[in-house]
Amino acid sequence: MTKPSLGEFMASSLSRRHFLHTAGAGAASVWIPRPVKGYTGPEIRQQAVDGRLEGGISKWDLDTPCLCVDLDRLEQNLDQMQTTVTRNGIASRPHAKTHKCPAIARLQIATGSVGICTAKLSEAEVMFEHGVDQILMTTVNVTSRKIRRAMALKRWCDGFIQAVDTGANARELSEAAMAAGVVADTVVDVDPGGHRTGISPGTPALELAQLVDSLPGLRFRGMLCYDGGAQHVTGFVERRQRALSRLEAAAETASQMVRSGLDTGIFSGGGTGTYNIDHETPGLTDVQVGSYVFMDAQYLAIGGVHDKEVYSDFDPALTVLTTVLNAQYEGRATTDAGAKANTINRPWPIIAGETGMSYTAGSDEFGTIRYDSNASRTYAVGDKLELIVSHCDPVVNLYDQLYGVRGDMVEVVWQVAGRGKSV
Numbered sequence: 001m002t003k004p005s006l007g008e009f010m011a012s013s014l015s016r017r018h019f020l021h022t023a024g025a026g027a028a029s030v031w032i033p034r035p036v037k038g039y040t041g042p043e044i045r046q047q048a049v050d051g052r053l054e055g056g057i058s059k060w061d062l063d064t065p066c067l068c069v070d071l072d073r074l075e076q077n078l079d080q081m082q083t084t085v086t087r088n089g090i091a092s093r094p095h096a097k098t099h100k101c102p103a104i105a106r107l108q109i110a111t112g113s114v115g116i117c118t119a120k121l122s123e124a125e126v127m128f129e130h131g132v133d134q135i136l137m138t139t140v141n142v143t144s145r146k147i148r149r150a151m152a153l154k155r156w157c158d159g160f161i162q163a164v165d166t167g168a169n170a171r172e173l174s175e176a177a178m179a180a181g182v183v184a185d186t187v188v189d190v191d192p193g194g195h196r197t198g199i200s201p202g203t204p205a206l207e208l209a210q211l212v213d214s215l216p217g218l219r220f221r222g223m224l225c226y227d228g229g230a231q232h233v234t235g236f237v238e239r240r241q242r243a244l245s246r247l248e249a250a251a252e253t254a255s256q257m258v259r260s261g262l263d264t265g266i267f268s269g270g271g272t273g274t275y276n277i278d279h280e281t282p283g284l285t286d287v288q289v290g291s292y293v294f295m296d297a298q299y300l301a302i303g304g305v306h307d308k309e310v311y312s313d314f315d316p317a318l319t320v321l322t323t324v325l326n327a328q329y330e331g332r333a334t335t336d337a338g339a340k341a342n343t344i345n346r347p348w349p350i351i352a353g354e355t356g357m358s359y360t361a362g363s364d365e366f367g368t369i370r371y372d373s374n375a376s377r378t379y380a381v382g383d384k385l386e387l388i389v390s391h392c393d394p395v396v397n398l399y400d401q402l403y404g405v406r407g408d409m410v411e412v413v414w415q416v417a418g419r420g421k422s423v
């Protein structure tokens, strides 16, 4: 007997184990899943039509560890962001480095965002391949190879905008753009003071903007200035003070650019922690918000305007679903979601909906639940639980797909197409 191919093997074992074949009256045949525990990613994807599931699978029947997003909360977060920035007279240009998921990028644009940002060129390429065509790349490309690739993307993606922060880089970009037969839309990245990226505000940034404006292969579109350090400052008053003071020099630079006759159509900056502060910076046009779609334990801890303890402007929507593997020892249980399912960022993940217990994910393959004396419950082997992730961006990068869940039911499976696109 010939050995089946991997595809044939998967298909036969799936149909044997998990599916009942039924036909609706006059309708095309559909595969209805039997309610067994432990659907894997490929099994779920096989049942989805254009990513949508209609068979009725509970999230509690998913194989673990896996990543879920609560769709009601996600939609609420999109709405909260869009309503606030619109009220404040600015726009949102969400950072796709958070979700790496074209379906979510398209949802953000459909609900009012002016485009997306990407951190990496391969991320931008994947977004464009999946139908997203307004992309601001916030990281500079400094090697000839990447610059050429960026200009190749620009040939197809008219809405691609590239950041630069040195004159040498601007010249190289201009030459590559001309060689590719395009004019590269370009923003100047201005350093808010952290010296991570960007050129110093004032004369250096102004002169770079003027150079960009004069180079034949470039079109000057404005500037960006992102202060990552401001985003997680605890306390709204302290955060506001830091964010506004760190963007003062950039705002003055934007005004100098305008006075010198440059058209600064874009002045992008800010993130989830300062989305309701950034509009106070004169001239700022849009916020590059990322984490707000999902939220995480790091952001929950910074406090907001109304709630000093918890940043409750956005709902935690992203969870890792995990299964208990061992419950035979006093005061603790072991799960299947360790560092490889959660990262080792701090604070540790939060067990959703429970009190009196904590979670650590220091072991590669195992998570640890520890109970206090007043724990709301204890777990048995095979029980499943949900973790609010520590830091959403790197956790998403660990998963091939994201299960969109409404209530307990899986409604959609989204490919994390930008997963691992770190080049």
Ligand SMILES: Cc1ncc(COP(=O)(O)O)c(C=O)c1O
Pocket (backbone or CB within 6 Å): 095, 098, 138, 226, 228, 231, 270, 271, 272, 273, 288, 289, 290, 291, 292
């Ligand atoms: C350049 C840039 N813009 C925007 C963001 C989005 O930040 P947040 O997830 O805090 O909204 C980041 C995140 O690190 C970033 O690096």
